Amino acid sequence: MMGYYDETEITREKSKPRRSFKPILSSLVSGVVGGALVLGVTTFLEQGSQTENKALVETSTQNEAKETASTVSTKELSADSNSIADIVEQLSPAIVGITNMQSQNSGDMFRNFSENSESESVESGTGSGVIFKKAGDAGYVITNNHVIEGAESIEVTLFNGEKVPAELVGTDALTDIAVLKIAAEHVTVVAEMGDSASLRTGENVIAIGNPLGEEFSRTVTQGIVSGVDRTIDVTTSEGNWALNVIQTDAAINPGNSGGPLINMSGEVIGINSLKISQNGVEGLGFAIPSNELMPIVEDLMKNGKVQRPFIGVGLIEMSQVPEYYLQENMKLPEDVKEGVIVGNVSEGSPAAVAGLQQQDVIVSMNGTATTSASELRKILYTETEIGEEVDITLYRSGKKMNVQIKLTNRDATNA
Template sequence: MTDLEKVEEQAQEQVQVHEEVYIKKSKPRNFMKSFSGMVAAGVVGSVLTMTIVPHTDAFQNLYEPVKAQEEVATTEENPVNIVPTSTSNSSNSVADIVEKSSAAIVGIVNMQQQSSPFSRSTEAVESGSGSGVIFKKSGNEAYIVTNNHVIEGASEIEISFHTGEKTTAALIGADALTDLAVLKIDAKYADTVLEFGDSSTLRAGEQVLAIGNPLGLEFSRTVTQGIISAVDRDIAVSTSAGEWELNVLQTDAAINPGNSGGALMNAQGQVIGINSLKISESGVEGLGFAIPSNDVVPIVNEIIKTGKISRPYLGVSLASLEEIPQQYLQNLPQNVKGGAVVTYVDPNSAAGQAGIKVQDVIVAINDQEVTTTNDLRKYLYTELNVGDEVELKIYSGSEEKTVKVKLTSNIPTS
């Protein structure tokens, strides 16, 4: 098998989203044997690196998500806030906390369209399930936070409540990199709303509770107990928007498939994390991870307000140097061992206007070394803002040059 065939084969492999919920396939594509066509098709995750976030037009070729109402993007006057966490011991028992909180934990079923083997029609069938937390009630609407990977690809999202009632939810917006999504339901179903505690005050050893629906709705609102094992962990994850390092809390509270999107709570009954993933290997126990509440709150507020997450936009698609067959980079100096290879340039973007071309290799951004696409993405999304001017060190063949680019937003202004 040739290098080109190997790369093409990678594009048709199943994409694994985190550790537990779905496996989906990229749509079949016709592959051009040019450099840009080969690379853009061959490294699906990296192609999405700098060009999109969930629910833009470019993302629809991977899946067609549930649509929220047209007026989803609103001017939100009352954003969700972090509530200070008391440093004193709570007098609430575990049973008290669970009794007060469990009504705000919902079951989520991801329904996807599937062709019937007996007819030409399609029908919505269950593709996976997870958990969610009701965190806000405003007027006639209530909001649920969950993991992006719980609802990704859904044509319909079904919500089940502690009363046994069920309803469908509208998807307000989602963000693959932070693995968060916000849903909207009728407020009449929201008997209880949970508040977010301050995750920045957490220390290893503090008691926590995890509430969710492990292994499906049959075990809905299951409670497990443990401690914070560590804070500020960085876990490498594969998302539909590319590779990413997710900042997480580590806990030994049991987290199983279906717990994703549920609440990790402190001794005061506040949500201090959204359970997201676990390490599941033979001989490994007690390695669960949750997205800290202080990371969750700004994301859900922006999603409620705009329906999307705005990030700096270069206007290029990228692949790590190690993913590109050597014959396509024969003029690159041998001392260049890492970098992000440009596989596509949006001609209307700042990068396009700056003269960046396909096959250029980005090796540094603002003097920060770039060895992989993840290095560039992380610096771009965590250190920079829309409107900033960045300096890129680039190799065009054997020529080294410096290019200045002013970052725009990934969200169109129109």
């Protein structure tokens, strides 16, 4: 089973067996469209219905100050135990624990709840994080989105065991990255980010984090880079996504999510995020490469979210619709085996302006085949820009046609 390090489930995308559907449009729309995903910054739900992940925090007065950062001095070290001990000693103050706090109503001793029941903040989940920047009166922490998703408040546990409140600066579900802010007075060491593009398979790496919570805080494990440029299909609260990762065999367990993967120069070259957990499988962990995450981090610090090109359609995988329905009701040619079906078009969206319709089958974007919703999203987010006009090839009632769509960001539309 594929899962996050805190055991939140993710799944690989697989071709699902074609199931039997009644050959009427209402069945297609009501039974499948409900699970469709809107291509944009959010899913096929109104933006206002998304959980607001703004943590309740105590913040110090903001003073104008020049940016300061006390980073760990780095040098090339060999992989012997003393070198690892040196790295751990230097970096440990920059590694923190993350606690996701959510409200829970407290009932009587028999757990009976009423309108008068008091609400209390309880621990909903834990993970790890790394302090990567200190500027003015604030210190900044990178962790995983799934560690803090749904939190009403966030607590950070420092190297000395002290617990301090944290503010959510921004988060991105697709890439599983979040940035937190704590008071600068709690920051004594800032980790330096390394160049993940220079990694080679077989290099020694270490992981530091809080497996199983604070009881085993700052556990250190050693391993190697088992593979670079891996792609893992994940399911997030914002839809399916093909995540680029580093594979490592460093032992990592639930609670390590958000902790750093570190090279032998003492630099952070990844953020631990995923693992494969099933019988007979060992040593398959995955980290988000530093070169992938830092542009996202910069966007989050600037905007609180990632601005991405937006189309405004809900998508249905072709594998979710029986073949006879595709051919008899949608008149799709028999030789068209791959594509994604438009299940919904958001009013006022670029797709609506361009004239896309329900049951259109999108087969390519700018000449690149769109074999799945994840593939279309990958093309949209990595190969196009806001304001660009893209060429969509689709089938409508059996007729092949091209449509041009001018991309916007979601904030620029009422969709």
